[in-house]
Amino acid sequence: MDIARQLDPHVKRLAGEPLGALVRAGGGRDAALQWQAGPIALDARHQRLDADAMNALFALADGAGFDDARKALFAGDVVNPTEGRPALHAALRDASALKDRDYAARIEAARARTAAFARACQGADAPGGKPVTRIINIGIGGSDLGPRLVYSAMKAFRREGVDLRFVSNLDPADLEDAVEGADPETTLVCVTSKSFTTSETLMNARAAKAWLAANLGEDGANARMAAATAAPGKAEGFGIAPARIFPFEEGVGGRYSFWSAAGLCLEIALGPDVFARILEGARQIDEHFATAPAKDNLPLAKALIDVWNRAGRGLLARCVAAYSTRLELLPAYLQQLEMESLGKPVRLDGSALPAHSGGQLVWGGKGSDVQHSFFQWLHQGVDEVPVDFIAVKTLYTSDDERAKALGANLVAQSAALLDGHEGEGALAAHKTLPGGRASSVIMLERLDPEGLGALIALHEHKVFCEGLVYGLNPFDQWGVELGKLLTNDLLKGNHSRFDAASLDLARLFRL
Numbered sequence: 001m002d003i004a005r006q007l008d009p010h011v012k013r014l015a016g017e018p019l020g021a022l023v024r025a026g027g028g029r030d031a032a033l034q035w036q037a038g039p040i041a042l043d044a045r046h047q048r049l050d051a052d053a054m055n056a057l058f059a060l061a062d063g064a065g066f067d068d069a070r071k072a073l074f075a076g077d078v079v080n081p082t083e084g085r086p087a088l089h090a091a092l093r094d095a096s097a098l099k100d101r102d103y104a105a106r107i108e109a110a111r112a113r114t115a116a117f118a119r120a121c122q123g124a125d126a127p128g129g130k131p132v133t134r135i136i137n138i139g140i141g142g143s144d145l146g147p148r149l150v151y152s153a154m155k156a157f158r159r160e161g162v163d164l165r166f167v168s169n170l171d172p173a174d175l176e177d178a179v180e181g182a183d184p185e186t187t188l189v190c191v192t193s194k195s196f197t198t199s200e201t202l203m204n205a206r207a208a209k210a211w212l213a214a215n216l217g218e219d220g221a222n223a224r225m226a227a228a229t230a231a232p233g234k235a236e237g238f239g240i241a242p243a244r245i246f247p248f249e250e251g252v253g254g255r256y257s258f259w260s261a262a263g264l265c266l267e268i269a270l271g272p273d274v275f276a277r278i279l280e281g282a283r284q285i286d287e288h289f290a291t292a293p294a295k296d297n298l299p300l301a302k303a304l305i306d307v308w309n310r311a312g313r314g315l316l317a318r319c320v321a322a323y324s325t326r327l328e329l330l331p332a333y334l335q336q337l338e339m340e341s342l343g344k345p346v347r348l349d350g351s352a353l354p355a356h357s358g359g360q361l362v363w364g365g366k367g368s369d370v371q372h373s374f375f376q377w378l379h380q381g382v383d384e385v386p387v388d389f390i391a392v393k394t395l396y397t398s399d400d401e402r403a404k405a406l407g408a409n410l411v412a413q414s415a416a417l418l419d420g421h422e423g424e425g426a427l428a429a430h431k432t433l434p435g436g437r438a439s440s441v442i443m444l445e446r447l448d449p450e451g452l453g454a455l456i457a458l459h460e461h462k463v464f465c466e467g468l469v470y471g472l473n474p475f476d477q478w479g480v481e482l483g484k485l486l487t488n489d490l491l492k493g494n495h496s497r498f499d500a501a502s503l504d505l506a507r508l509f510r511l
């Protein structure tokens with residue numbers, strides 16, 4: 001399917017018109033570019049799109065087999081054929097649609113076990129015999145970004161008296177910061193690694209265990225180590241007691257994993273009830289995604305808008321500006337979710353993807369801060385980059401004048417991107433903002449556990465739909481393997497794959 005060719009007539013038709021005029025034309029356009037699912041509204045009226053172009057996009061999804069594909073996802077079919085796996089993240093929210101009842105039973109049993117452990121950590125049954133006050137999650141990539149985002153976003157829902165810290169980087173400062181002020185007696189180190197082979201995580205886990213052992217001895221250290229992994233045998237081999245190994249399924253992708261035992265640190269820090277509410281919010285979006293007709297389907301619509309900008313209009317990047325301090329880690333989270341899922345060179349059949357297809361370059365930050373840093377580039381730089389404004393309605397409609405002003409900033413930026421401004425006087429050319437730059441608003445009703453779960457699930461399903469339309473596999477990530485191999489070679493002193501320039505660099509690092 002040549003996506004660009006199918007979209008081209010619409011792209012050409014809409015390219016000539018000033019975006020402001022298109023937006024103000026109204027008519028059926030307003031209804032065709034707004035969607036609602038549970039607590040989330042998507043307003044795409046500031047996109048260079050209209051009802052006819054949307055119809056062409058929905059036809060792409062239909063042609064790619066949208067209905068069968070979503071059924072296959074929820075049924076637990078192998079939707080990740082290059083690794084021979086299903087994608088079970090939605091089943092972690094509700095396993096009832098899974099064909100394989102063994103999976104469903106294992107997922108439900110695993111949930112009960114992590115919840116019981118999280119409760120035990122609150123009292124005398126905690127690993128060290130006293131309530132846990134510090135959790136140190138050691139993990140990287142999907143085993144870090146999800147828990148980090150959720151912990152940050154759910155600040156208002158944290159349990160009192162527990163502090164969760166994250167160690168992902170090999171810079172020893174990461175662990176130093178994480179143990180700062182911690183009482184080893186009441187610390188739990190949670191090693192989160194799907195594969196339990198990731199070298200950063202294993203090195204940091206050894207260092208954390210050494211810190212515990214230096215304070216409490218070997219037995220005391222062992223008692224305070226837990227693991228969440230899809231390779232329980234490897235965690236046991238590392239020295240973690242089976243009673244504190246919490247497995248999850250191979251079919252749960254790393255960047256889709258915090259809903260599983262990989263969210264153990266969250267379940268302890270937020271409590272099992274809050275954690276269950278996050279799952280419930282995601283489940284509501286799952287239900288919407290599974291059942292809403294294509295044209296009303298918010299994750300599908302969002303995916304198609306991103307396909308429109310990337311494959312139709314040839315725009316490489318998308319900016320995510322979250323107008324909420326609590327959601328400031330969302331851009332980093334989406335960067336992994338989208339770029340690791342959709343940064344692929346080929347379709348499922350191995351044929352090459354054309355230029356301007358696959359994932360967008362996702363980047364962003366926290367509004368209104370970023371208005372004072374990179375928004376200059378968005379307004380006057382020579383490239384157009386569509387912006388997703390992530391908004392939290394109840395924040396801006398509170399009585400606090402600052403919160404209200406934060407909302408005003410969002411609306412103002414969206415308007416400035418749309419219409420720009422004609423500069424005047426001697427510096428007119430410098431003061432002119434061209435406008436005509438697309439943006440969307442993703443409005444969350446409120447930032448509570450259900451809302452957060454819904455927001456994340458929306459993006460997971462959006463990525464699934466983009467993978468479907470492009471015909472690629474969003475669930476593998478072969479591209480990250482080479483760097484791991486080369487690092488291991490260097491650490492073992494095997495220089496056979498390196499050229500002179502790389503070896504000069506290696507010598508500088510005493511490798």
Ligand SMILES: O=P(O)(O)OC[C@H]1O[C@H](O)[C@H](O)[C@@H](O)[C@@H]1O
Binds near residue numbers: 192340
């Ligand atoms: O959870 P782990 O197996 O330790 O993997 C951690 C991360 O590293 C890998 O290289 C992948 O790029 C990520 O998708 C994954 O989340």
